Amino acid sequence: MIRIGIVGTSSISERLVDAVRTVDGVGLGPVASRDAVRGREFAERIGAPGAADGLEGLLDGGDIDAVYIASPNSVHAAQIRTAVDAGIPVLVEKPATLTAEEWEGLVAHARGRGVVLLEAMRTAYDPGIRAIQEVLPRLGRVRRVSFRYEKRSARYDHVLAGERTNIFDPALGGSALRDLGVYPLHALVLLFGAPRTIAGARVGIASGTDGLGSAIAEYDDFVADAAWSKITDTSLPSEIQGEDGSLAIDAIDAPRRLVLTPRAGVPEVIDVTAAENPMVGEVERLREAVRGADIAVDQDRTARTLRLVDALLR
Known part of the structure; x- marks a missing residue:
């Protein structure tokens, strides 16, 4: 049984815990939080076997x-190294690090020590992406790709209130690009590889970060555009256009x-059968990695995606 300790007490951790409960061979370990009271309350709510004082306390516990x-994106790199x-x-929530350079350095460090380091990018292990890969040949020569993830965050109301x-x-x-933009960018890399060039624009909000943005990427035979937002919603689908x-x-x-x-x-409508919780695949992949999967x-796909994020942030 692989006991997974949890660092962070946000809703995404709760979804990860729910996924852990459905995957054979893994189980829930203690929770770590900088706030001891919050950590204990969270551990009790999710049924974790205890809480630790921060990551160091979790690691020292031996269980x-x-x-x-x-945790917040800005501390991922330091916590990964620890x-x-x-x-x-380590299974680290996306974006794994703030830059591709940070990620590549940590991957080299982890390989040198023989330790698993994996980004929790659920799309990489989703049956829906596999279904797209199976259908792609039927489209003929791909000419245009439009991927989007635009979903207004309830926390944007806090920004509007000056909080x-x-x-x-x-x-x-914190950034809409890092939080949601990585999904269409990662899907581009997974399905088609890294583009030759990428350029984009972002819209800033009162907190000092971006609330939404768009990018256009150039491949040898087609163009791709990506859109992301945490301050607006959309009813538009993503799309791949081929000559056929x-x-x-x-x-x-x-x-x-x-x-x-x-x-x-x-x-032709193709319905995809998948687990209710889309994080199941990343937990299964962590299990495989701990058992020796290459x-x-x-790791390279994460690096390629982060390089695109780096380019757009520049």
Whole structure:
């Protein structure tokens, strides 16, 4: 049994815990929080076997086999290094680090110590993405790709009220690009590789970070655009256009309904069967990695995605 300790007490940690409960061979370890009271309350709410005083306390406890890091983006890198130095496998919430350079350095460090380091990017392990890969040949030569993830955050209301909130705090690495933009960018890298060039624009908000943005990427035979937002919603799907047909995708972060429309043909609906919790796949991948699976491709895909984020932030 791989006991996974939890660092961070946000809603994403609760979803990870729910996924852990559905995956064979893994179990829930203690919770770590900088706030002892909050940590104990969170551990009690999710049924964790105790709470620790910060990451160091969790690692010193000796009762975990891996750790899931869901702390503010700005402290990911330091916490990854601490866990790796303790010999504990790491699953870190996206974005894994603030820059590609940080990530690549930590991957090299983890490999040198023989420790697993994996980003918790759920799309990489989603059956909906596999369904897209299976359908792609039917589209013919791909000419245009449009991926989007635009979902208004309830915490934007705090920004509008002049209040501070972590996910919109640039000092903590908060950013719509880093939080939601990574999903369409990661899907581009996964399905088509890294583009030759990328350029974009972002809209700033009162907290000092970006609230939404768009990017256009150039490949050899097609162009791709990505859109993301934490301050607006959309009803538009993502789409891949080929010379022989198009594919509409309901949600690029977790595709569940695909509509394939052949050129001059009748649309075909493809429903994707998947676990209710889209984080199950990343937990399964962590289990495989701890058991010895090679995750070099996973780590490289994270690096390529972060390089695109770096370019857009510049």
